[in-house]
Amino acid sequence: MENDIFKIVDGIVERTGGTVDAVIPILQEIQNHYNYLPQEALERVCQTTDITPSRIYGISTFYTQFRHKPVGKHMVKVCVGTACHVKGATLVYDSFKRSLNIPDNDDTDAEGLFTVEKVACLGCCTIAPVVQIDSLTYGYVTSETVPEVISDFLASSNGQSNGTVPFVDSKEFQGEIRIGLGSCCVASGSFGVKEQLEKTLVKSRINVNVKHVGCVGICNQVPMLEVHKPNEALVYYTKIKPDEVREVIHRHFRPSSPLTRLRNSIYGVFDNLVFDSVPKSIKRYSSESVNTPVAEFLKGQINIATEHRGILKPSDIDEYMSLGGFTALEECLKRKSPLEVIDTIKESGLRGRGGAGFPTGTKWKLVANAESDTKYIICNGDEGDPGAFMDRMLLESYPFRVIEGIIIGAYAVGANEGLFYIRAEYPLALERIREALKTCESKNLLGNNILGSNFSFKLKIFEGAGAFVCGEETALIASVEGKRGYPTMRPPYPAKKGLRGKPTLINNVETYSQVSWIIRNGAEAFHSIGTKQSKGTKVFALAGKVNRGGLIEVPMGITIRRIVEEIGGGIPNGKRFKAVQIGGPSGGCIPASMADTPIDFHSLVEVGAMMGSGGLIVLDETDCMVDIARYFLTFTQDQSCGRCTFCRVGTKRMLDILDKITSGKGTHEDLDMLENLAHSTKKGSICGLGKSAPNPVLTTLKYFREEYEAHINGNCPTGKCKEMISYDITDECIGCTKCAQRCPVDAIEAKPYEIHSIDLEKCIKCDICKQICPVNAVVTR
C-alpha cells in the first residue's frame, strides 16, 4: 500500500519538476488521483523535494480545492452564487443534507456515498438554483425537488445512454443547425437535445450539419436551436426539449430519397406509439409571453469581446482565422512596433475589465518601460465573483481571441513567457484553452519566431486552487510562486516587480479579448463607443430576478434601466424592480430609483458602487437588502486571506452584527457600530478585498436604511430572514395534505379536508410546504 502511494507521488513530483513553486500543481495532481490529500502522500512530497512540511500544510489548508479527508463517491456541489442565493440556494443545501441524513457538522453521509458542499459559483446563474453532482448539472432546483434530483442522478449513473455516432456526409449538407454548448447550455439540457438531434438525423438519414457553437449568451432561452437553410430566414427554437427535436427537423428538412421519406413516416407512427414517456424533466419553466425574446435580448448589444457570437465553433481555428482571427496579431508583428501597439491601446481608451478599470495602455507602457531581461505576462482568469461568469464564457467560447490578445500584449511589453491563470472550478474552460494552446503551437502562433517574426512567446496554464483573493494580482503572483495567496504591499507594483521579482503585466480575460478588435478596427472605432471616461463595451452577466438573463455585451454609458427593462425584459411574476447589485461582493446595490445611472466607471463610483468584473444581479421587492448585504459579507469574510487585522477580524465582526440584525436581535447601537466598522475596514485593509468588502453593507445602509431599521424593530419586511419569520397556513387551505406528506420534520398533521396547521416548535422553515401548496395557502409572517 505504502509503496503504491510512494510510486504515484514520485511520479507526480517528477512530472511537475519537484521545485518549491510547483507545490500547487503537485497537490492538485495528488488530489485528482485520490480525491483528497492523504497524509502519507504529503510526507512523501516533503521527503523527496525541498518543499517543507510548513509550506505544504500552509498551502493545502489555504486553498479551497484541497481536502484532507476522503470524500464520498459522489460530490454534490450546491452553488451559492448570488443568483442562486436569491432563489433559495441555502434551503436547497439544507434539503440535501436532510435528504441524505448528513449531520450538521459533517459533509459526507454515513455510507460514504455523497459529499455535499457549497461552492461559490458554478457560472450557470440563469438557471438558478444550480446543483452539480459529479459531472451532471441540474438547474432550477428547489428544496422540494431535491429528493427527485438525487434519485434522477442515481438512475442516470446506473444506466448511462451511449452516445450515438452521427453519420455526416459534409458534401451534401442541406443546411446547418446550430446548438450552443456553453456550460449553462449543457446544464439546461442542451446535451440531451444535441444527442436527440444527432440520433434523429442519423435515423432519418437527413444530411444536416450540426454545429456546436460557443455561448450564445441568451442563457434564458436555452436549449436553443438555430436553423440555417440557404434561401430561408434564420429561425430560432427556444427552450426546446429533446422530444420536440424531431418535429423541428422535419419542419425544415426532408431526407433526399423518397423511399426513406416513406420509411420515416411509417416508423414515425410506430415511434409515436411506442415512444417512451418523456424523461421527467427536473426543471420548472415559467411561462413567458414575450414575443421575440431573442431579438429583444440581442438588441442594444455590441459584440467586441463576443464578436461573431453564436457563429464560431470554439475549437475551430480555421473558422476563427477565416473571420479575421489572428490578423491583428500579424499586423502587430509585421507592421507595428511594440510602442505603436501600446499607443493604439492607449488611444482606444481601453481600461481594465477585471474591476479596477486601470487604463490598459498605461499599464502596458509601465511594463514595457521596466528594464529587465525577463518579463512575464499573466492572464487573470480567476473569476471569483459569485454570480459572474463572463470570463468563463470568453474562455470557453472564444479561446483563440483571448490568446491572440495575450500574444499581442506580450509583444507590446516584451514578455517572452506567459501564464494563463484559470480557476480549477472551470473544467470546460481549462479544456478548451489547453486544446487551443496546442493548436496555436502547431500553427506557429506560439513558440519560437511566431509567424516568422523575431518574437518568441510561450504560454502555460496555471490552475487556480480555489481562493477568491487570488484574483488580486499580488496574491495571484504569490500562488504561482507556490505560496499562500497573501497580497503584498504595493508599491512595488507588479509592473515593476511582479512574478519572481520581474516586471509582469497582468490583465483580465475580457481585457485581452478586446485587443484584437481594437487593432483591426483602430483605436478610434473603440474610442467612439462609450462615455468620456469609459470607452468601448463591457460584458455583463445579467442574472437574478429578471425575465431574460444571460451574458450581454453592451456599450459603456448604457443605463441600468435599459439593461434591466429592455434587454432583460423586466422583472418576472409581476414583481417590482427594487435594486441591482453591480460588481459582486466588491460592488454595491443601486436602487431602482437610480436606474438611469449610466454604466461608467466613474458614475458608478459616485453612487457608491463600482463596475466590478461584470456581475449584474437584479433584485425585486421580495429580496431582503439586509440579507443581500449579509450574503456578500459572508462570502468576502470566508475568502479573506487572514493577513491584516481590519479585514480578518473586521469583516467577521461586521458579519456577527449582521447575524444579530437578521435574527431580530439587533439594536441601534449595533447599526452605528456596523457603519463605523465598515468605514474603518475600508480604510485599514491592505488589499482590494478588505477595502471593498464593506461596500455592499455601506450601499445598502445608504439606500435601504429603513430595512435595517425594520429588522431592529423586529420585522423583516420581505420575510426572507429565516429567523425572523414563521410559517403559517391560512384559511385558503383545502386540506389536500400535500404539505403534511412532504414536511421533513412532521410539523404538519395530515387532516384530509380540514385546514392544516404548522407546529412552530418543530418547523425548520425549509419552505417546502410553501412551494408545494397548490392554493398558496402557506404564508410567512
Place this chain on the structure above:
Amino acid sequence: MRYLQTDLSSKCSSYTMINLKINSKEISVPEGTTILDAAKLLGVDIPTMCYLDGNTNHPSCMVCVVKDNHSGMLYPSCAMPVGQGMDIETDSAEVIDARREALELLLSDHVGDCEAPCRVACPAFMDIPLMNRLIAKGDFLSALKVVKEEIALPGILGYICSAPCEKVCRRKQVDSPVSICMLKRFAAVHNTENESPYFPQKELPTGKSVAIIGAGPAGLSCAFHLLKLGHSVTVFDSHSEAGGSLLNLLESELPKTSLSDEIKLIKHFGAEFKLEQNVTPEVFKVEIKPKYDATVFAVGEIDKSSSFDFGFKTNEKGIAVRDDFKVNDSIFACGSAIRPLKMAVKAVAQGKETAYAVNRFLDGKSVDIRYDRFNSRFGLLQEAEISEYLKEAENKGEEVNPKVGKLAGFTADEAIAEAKRCMHCDCRKPNTCKLRNYADDYKVDRKKYAMGTRSTLKKYLQHNEVVYEPEKCIRCGLCIEIATRQKEKIGLTYIGRGFDVRVQIPFNLELSEALTEVAMECANACPTGAIAAK
C-alpha cells in the same frame, strides 16, 4: 531638511532620494526606506507588533498605521515605502482611533487572562499564582515576600479572609478551588515561626511622621506600608490592645496568638503604638495635627449620631474622601471609617493604597504600582478546555485536606502538594506583552467587539523551554519565519484561511519536534503571550 546617513543603505538598493513630511517635519531618505524607519530618524516612535527588524516584513497587525494627508489613505508604516510628497501624520486623532480600533479588533479574538482571575478578584491584588508556584517549589520565603508586597497581615487574613479568590479559581471547574487562603496562612505562619522573620527592605528615612488613628486592620496595614516607604509611624488607639474590630472575633475564627503575633511584627518593623488614647477633636487639634506631617483616620465605622466633628465633612456612609483617600490638607481616611466594610481584606487593601497616597503627599513621588492596567479576561472554561488547563497543574488530584485540621493548617508537604494544584492561569508575559502595553496606552475598550462565540483555547506544553497558547496569537507570523529561516525541519505554519487561520505544527506533531533550536528566539519575538518562556 534632514538627510539620511548611510546606515539605512543596506536596506535600500537605490540612491534616489525621496522627500516627504512626517508630522510636518521635512525629511529626505533613500527610495525604499519604510515610513517607520524614516520616522525613527526624526525621533518619532510608532508602535509596532508584527514587525521585527531582520525579518521580511508582511504587514499584519496594522497597529503601526499612519495617515498620508496627501492621498488621504492609511498605510502600515512598517512596510510602506516612502513616496515623493507624502505628508505623514503619526499621531493625529484619526490615526490614534485607527490604532485603537486595530487593537480592539485583535483583542476581540484574544482568549486569555493577563492576570489570573484569582488575582483580579483579590481586593489587594495579591499575586496569587506566583505565591502558589513558589510554595510548590518549596521556596516559602519568596512566597511570603510576594504576599507581603500587597498584604500586610497575612497571618490574620489567612484565617478570616472570605477568599473571593477561591470563588473564581478556575480549578473549581475541575474539582475544587485551590485553598489559596490556607496557603497564604501557611506562608505567614511559617514566617512567624521563624527565628528571624522576614521584613521587607525599608526606603531611606524620610524624616516625615504619620499619625494613624485606629489600630484595626486598615490602620495596621497602612502603618506597615508607610514604614516600608521610610516614614515614621505612630498608631493611636482607644483600646488597651491593638486590633480594632479583630478583637471581637472568636478564638475559633482567629486565634488570639495569631493576632498578637502579627501585631508584634508590625511593632518590630518600627511602628510606635500609643494605646488607651482616645483621640477627640481637641486632642487631635493640640496633640496630633501640629506634631505629625500627616494623619490617617482608620477609626472604623463612625458614629454618625454623635458629633464627629474634626472639622471635615462626612456623608451618609462615613468620612468623605476623594478617590485617593484624601480628606483635606494632610488628613486621610480609609477602612470602615469611610464606608462600612464586610471584608477585612478590603480594609487591608485600602490601608495600603492610603499609604501610597500619603507617601505621594509627603514626598511628591508616586509609587510605581498600577492596579488599573489593562486586563484581558474571559469567562468560564468550556468543557473541552478544562483538560487543557489541567495540563499546567502538577497535581491533578483532589484538594489536600490538612491532617491536623483546618484551624491548624497545612504542613509543609501538604502546602506544597496543594500549591501544585494551581493551573497557572496568569499569562507568562504580563509586562512584555505588546498587546497589553498598547491596550493600556490607547485605553481600549476590551469588550467593544466581543461578539459571536469565542474560540476554544489550547495549550501546547510539550516543550522544555516554551509554552504555546494559540488563542493569544495575533497571526503575525514571526515565529513561522524564524523557524523557516533557521531551517527547522518541522517548524510552524499557518493553517487555514481568513478568520480561522491559526499557527500550528505541521503533521500535528509535538511542539518539541517543531521548535528544536529556535524556541527562545520565537518566544522573544512573539509580541503577545502566545509563545512564552516556561
